[in-house]
Ligand code: TRP
């Protein structure tokens with residue numbers, strides 16, 4: 001048991017920093033286990049305080065000097081993770097010399113090694129693991145960085161900004177100096193040194209400035225950088241065109257590393273990326289990987305303005321940069337690809353990751369008001385719901401006013417560290433639109449539930465719609481206020497055309513909207529484009545859903561109607577299974593799918609999305625008490641019904657879309673592959689030797705990873721002899737390719753076949769696995785515990801025990817990763833009594849463990865609840 005409870009940090013306690021920093025001069029003498037860091041900073045009082053508290057974690061302090069005089073031990077206090085100096089003058093220079101151990105740093109926060117190369121990760125609080133500093137985003141300053149390292153081990157040495165000096169040193173070392181002209185918070189500092197290959201290109205900005213673009217990767221990966229480079233140039237161009245934002249330095253560096261806690265990091269002019277979001281070539285990366293690279297490259301690039309030029313005052317404001325930047329990367333992907341399918345994909349992610357968070361023990365507002373470990377708040381709520389909040393402002397203001405708001409935001413705050421309120425004020429002042437009630441989206445946690453009711457009066461040609469909203473209590477927020485939400489609607493006439501469409505502003509607990517002059521009884525299309533991130537309860541009949549599936553002009557709403565239909569159907573099948581009755585087939589739903597499948601007016605990627613049934617996780621979300629077996633079974637039965645009834649259509653579509661042309665990652669080709677492969681997956685349900693041969697042939701003959709992986713996934717879920725054969729073939733073929741090995745681990749961890757947990761345990765001992773590598777952990781343990789609902793929740797409780805064992809093992813190595821894995825145990829309230837007990841036991845075991853990290857303590861105690 002933790003003897004001392006970790007401290008809770010509160011937004012309400014925010015205070016300005018005691019001192020500001022005029023400049024920082026850092027010198028790194030890089031050695032694997034004993035790197036020396038000298039940090040010389042000019043401090044200036046920011047008020048009348050004369051005490052300075054510096055953050056520092058895992059540092060060996062070698063010396064400290066104030067205005068040139070070395071201090072003795074009695075002149076400062078080091079306790080816990082702080083160093084305190086008192087009786088300070090208004091302005092002084094402080095030189096702190098520390099020693100750190102990059103090679104032994106398994107937290108992957110601060111300065112560490114990945115494949116023998118040095119790199120840093122400072123967001124959110126990693127800079128304090130490099131030197132003593134006020135490690136908080138509202139302390140912005142100019143950095144000059146000197147790097148000294150062995151010439152052979154580190155031919156490449158990088159930091160933020162511009163290279164201003166280079167020289168040879170003694171003992172086979174060399175030195176370089178980087179200067180960043182833009183003041184920045186410590187979390188955006190970066191340093192990279194090692195033996196890396198480089199791929200180069202250039203971009204000319206709209207004002208005619210030439211920017212050198214460089215991507216650094218491990219030797220041998222140079223042929224996998226083209227897509228990332230294309231995506232970077234496209235992002236730079238798009239930000240000029242859509243947001244009128246231009247890049248501000250002559251150099252933009254990206255470094256790809258194999259060991260990384262998250263996706264990527266936007267350090268000023270020196271992004272550090274997880275290899276997963278840089279490297280892509282057709283025989284190793286899937287279409288989804290290509291889309292991921294494009295989106296993350298864009299995301300980090302867009303941070304240069306939304307995050308770096310204007311940053312966060314404190315970490316409670318994290319969504320100021322993340323929500324806004326996710327919104328921007330989603331808009332980029334929508335403009336580059338298909339807007340409706342992009343929207344559908346993002347809503348699926350929101351529902352799969354954010355809604356459960358908002359409805360469970362870890363619920364927190366987009367702008368949280370307290371935390372123990374800030375790393376635990378890089379969540380779907382801050383990122384994805386945060387983006388929805390920006391999207392709603394965009395809907396309420398319109399593109400033109402929204403862009404005026406952005407302009408005003410930069411005019412007011414360029415070079416500053418600000419709050420979500422500052423952003424909202426810029427939007428309000430630029431547009432004249434009142435967002436005061438709307439701002440509750442920042443402070444109130446939970447997903448609002450909106451109930452709709454409507455009626456039509458033929459005589460009066462009047463359609464009336466009543467919407468009522470409800471927001472359930474969440475931890476720490478018992479009472480909730482009424483929210484302002486934009487609800488886009490359409491009144492669809494019998495010919496499929498809109499009789500009326502509008503964005504309604506729902507601002508009251510219960511509000512009725514009357515539409516006059518509606519000549520015929522319309523079908524209501526509600527929350528088009530998912531204009532508000534809510535749960536909707538609407539009394540649709542199957543007739544109306546089928547009508548909307550076929551006719552709604554809003555493609556999102558069409559897809560949504562299909563999802564609602566499928567969900568209702570599956571839930572009733574689940575109920576039937578629970579009563580041990582036989583299931584009868586709903587041919588009407590399958591007929592509607594057939595119409596969609598064969599509609600020549602629809603894009604293949606859209607059809608593919610429509611053919612996907614709601615996931616097991618989504619169905620679980622809709623049940624009061626989750627029944628993982630019935631969910632799995634019902635879904636399998638419906639898949640089989642669809643496969644049987646539509647066999648000929650699916651096969652025809654599959655054949656039609658099969659192509660021998662060389663691979664291209666563009667959205668259209670990717671959509672065709674997605675549809676082709678979903679057809680193949682349905683055919684795989686039939687257990688027909690001919691189709692099995694077709695799948696196996698696709699596995700062997702594929703000219704790209706998307707098709708090969710699609711075939712492998714089907715086989716991994718099918719109990720046939722060829723399964724083991726192709727899995728082995730895949731490993732032999734790709735064993736030297738870590739990102740592809742990750743896929744091999746995931747596809748096995750996802751399998752619905754029996755003994756999957758046993759396989760996962762065996763794979764942990766395989767040469768391919770390493771618990772120190774976050775990608776490996778996510779691919780094997782993460783996928784099993786988060787995505788394999790059926791086996792993770794096995795009633796014997798072995799999934800939970802395995803999970804807790806791994807969390808405890810990981811917590812000693814990398815607390816951020818350990819803590820991020822805990823959430824599935826927090827779903828215990830949703831299960832039957834037996835599982836509840838088993839899950840809670842594991843949470844209690846975690847909490848009772850000696851030496852547990854703050855990160856894991858926070859997630860485990862909150863998951864267990866009171
Ligand atoms: N700012 C990064 C992004 O969203 C997130 C990030 C990268 C991060 N690495 C991290 C957050 C490590 C916490 C810890 O683009």
Ligand code: ZN
Nearest residue numbers: 299303322325
């Ligand atoms: Zn980000």
